[in-house]
Amino acid sequence: MVKLLKVHGSENKFFILDQTLLENELNDIELKNLAINLCKNILNGADGLLVIDTSENCLGKMRVINADGSEAKMCGNGLRTVSRYLSEKYQLDQFKVETLESDLSVQKAPDFYSGVPAFSVEISPISFKKTDLPFSYKDLDEMINEEIPEFIPEEKFSAVAVPNPHLISFVSDIQHDALNDLGQKLNSTNDYFPEGVNISFAKILDENKLFVQTFERGVGFTNACGTGMSATSLVFALLHPEQFDSNKDITVYNPGGMVRTNVKLNPIKELSEIRLIGNATFTHNLEISEDALHQNQLDDLNVEETGEEKDYQSFIKSIKE
Structure with a gap:
């Protein structure tokens, strides 16, 4: 059986799939179709699928598949949740995670609230150049204010x-x-x-x-x-x-x-x-057969709540008071 997580950073919601635990990894087409299905139909949906792969230089590699099946270069809220997952998996509080553009340093941060674990993650690289965005507007090489x-x-x-x-x-x-x-x-x-x-x-x-x-x-x-x-x-x-x-x-x-x-x-x-720096909340544990995952058949998902969302909502209440 394969285990997935439903997670969020500031209610930016994702599913996490650790491909390193599979007997056979999903190919790109399978990942795209799975992301679309999960984000549309399971547990009131999500904004994307976070895929963990092995990395030569870092503790793990994160890929971000958006709800429409496209792939993003990076995701800051998602990186916090992946960092927590890797931190608990390997019992480390500070390490690097590979993303499509760069290897980013991450570390456990003080809890935001009782029962609301937090992580601090590096956001980079930075570029204002029109070719890196890219954009085109008149003769601007940068668009600043x-x-x-x-x-x-x-x-x-x-x-x-x-x-x-x-x-x-x-x-x-x-x-x-x-x-x-x-x-x-x-x-x-x-x-x-x-x-x-x-x-x-x-x-x-x-x-x-x-x-x-x-x-x-x-x-x-x-x-x-x-x-x-x-x-x-x-x-x-x-x-x-x-x-x-x-x-x-x-x-x-x-x-x-x-x-x-x-x-x-x-x-x-x-x-x-x-x-x-922000929360890394795990809301649900999911379990499914690896074959069903490859076939994108999600009817037999076993789902269990973690109880962490109650603590997060208490945190939200505290910052509004």
Whole structure:
């Protein structure tokens, strides 16, 4: 029998499949079809499937298959949950995880709340170059605090890859319909972001305190986007130095809860450092035969709740009080 996990970071929900425990690994087509099925039909769905493979240089390798079957370069919220899984599997608190673009350092962090384990993960590499996002707009080589009336009149936008591509706008009020419209536009065939882009609207609440809502490429609206909150924190530090204290973490609220980010700016902005710190919650254990997994037949899943979601909801209640 094969064991899977249902997990979340700030209610950004995933299934975890550890392929190193299988007799025969799933091929890419099988993984895509499994991700679509799991994320649409099982336990009220999820935003993606996190696949753990062996790595030559790290404790493990993480692949991120989105709900639509596409593959993302990285996932900050997902990386925290994979880090917890590997930490418990190998009894280590600090190590590296291989992702498609880079090997990232991760470490166990103090619990966010009783029964709410947390991990701190590196977010990198960073690039503002149009070729790395990619984007095309007039003669811009970088898009930093630019008015783009074709997107939304009178709003300013910044684009950064971490390494997932992100478009960020600091707004006075987060308008769900406007974010949805722009997300649909830039993730359909368009002249600006030919490969699509994650879009975050951010509201500055106070010094080192933000609220971020993200429309995620390949998913749509998510409760939270780890790389989106990380990218937004970096742009916040660059553009709003009067409200950024470099000696403290940034608190980032989102529809699914709250994370912290730590930003260390470098005069060469691509060499800045970002860490994402937040919960790594396991909500369900699932069990199925390996043959059924290969056949993408999920009717005979055995599911057991862990009880951790109750603790997470207590944490959410505590930060709202």
